[in-house]
Amino acid sequence: MAVLAVVSVVGLIVDDRVLVGAPIWAKPLKFAVSFVAYCLTLAWMLQFLTRRRKLGWWAGTVVAATGVIEMVIITGQVMRGKRSHFNHQTPFDAALFNVMGLTVAVLWLGTLVVAVLLFRSTIADRAGARAIRIGAVLGLAGAGVGFLMTRQTPEQAAHPSGIVGAHSVGVPDGGPSMPLTGWSTTGGDLRIPHFVGMHALQLIPLALMGLVALGVRIPRLRDERIRARLVAVMGAVYAAVLALLTWQALRGQPLIHPDGAMLAAAGLIAAGATLGTTAALRLPVGRSDGRTPERPKQPVA
Template structure:
């Protein structure tokens, strides 16, 4: 029974990967590579005795970014599959894929290099070189979310056959909001001296969000994950009758934007997202 269950799970995983490869081979391979490297960053944490400012292990950030960018690449590959097959290989989208891989790779190399040196990668402007590399990393992060716009545009122009208009709109809206919210809030955060607002300490488990004061990462997190949240909402409402489905979708998008902006305002007010 256990062997049959394991075989069934492996079969489902294989089908998902095969589907992803058909949708976007480059981004799927890249995302899987980053997820394969993620455990290495986890294993380095108990081995490396050094700590950064605030008592944070230097390999925490590489682990977070390998996981986050791996999921980002795989989600982008999946959503690209909603574009008509013959419209996925336009010069614009081919260049877009290379942009995503290049920007993410630069960011990861710098983050991992700084971890190996026992130095901060983010908000590190201590020398002209660090300031320049941090600025370049910010540009790369902006390009990553900006890469969602050509995908949204091509999806609206040439959706795959059989997709309901409400779902196409939801996917495109999620991609646009990833740029607007994730990119905009990320740019604001990157221009500060820290992600924390006010007193910093006692980070939330797993996420590390500040529980003593405000934390700009919460709103940025919500903005970036509009890439998954809004298409999922579209999936939930796509089979409802026209007016009901569209009302729930637009209302859900408005609520998501409101929650994201409210968490940003909360951080600026020096209030923790989750109190002790």
């Protein structure tokens, strides 16, 4: 995937073709970079398995293999100048997209196996265990949002064109979009919750690493119980944001133009995050080294 990312960058430079409103090599570049982050994180998580490690190895191998198959199809379609996603214009294109759909489902199941094994494993650090498990669950939820994109839109039903499914909601794919991400600025875009959810796999553990680093200056964060509570708050807030972004996309509303209901919901999430963080930080604090102090022994009568 790292090599393919470099190849895609070269493609962006030497190939000026545009497909669905974006440079044709942008999609393989985004997917290659995403797979690099996804697979490296999953490989890092596999080291924490304390049981059924062989099954975890096979699940990780399946994820990597299905990712390769998907990228071969995406890159092959780019070379042909064709859409890889939602393309049913010819029997061959439809067959390729169906294979991609199967590989995505198998990849999701492989990640589910890893998540289940992580829940069944004994991880010494309570905060670390919580961060890894929450990240895995939210990653699965974010990946699952991708299946919503395969539904036929009302416009496609009314005017069949061989394209079944879309990233955007309420507007055609390929319209005005944000730089770099390509997310729609005129309608809803399911790629937003898909992206945010999948990368919880990295962001939740990274946030915990940040808390550990801050513990050098803030003694309170050295307490494992407080870190575990803060991770739980982060997970709840992240899940709420993921649900909010999915709701916004399904309503056909662009990310950068939220309405009053969206802003009110975001305000409630922010308030909940503040209250949850405050409550977590008010837990009894242990010694400066982060361990709980022993209770003084009662004198013997």
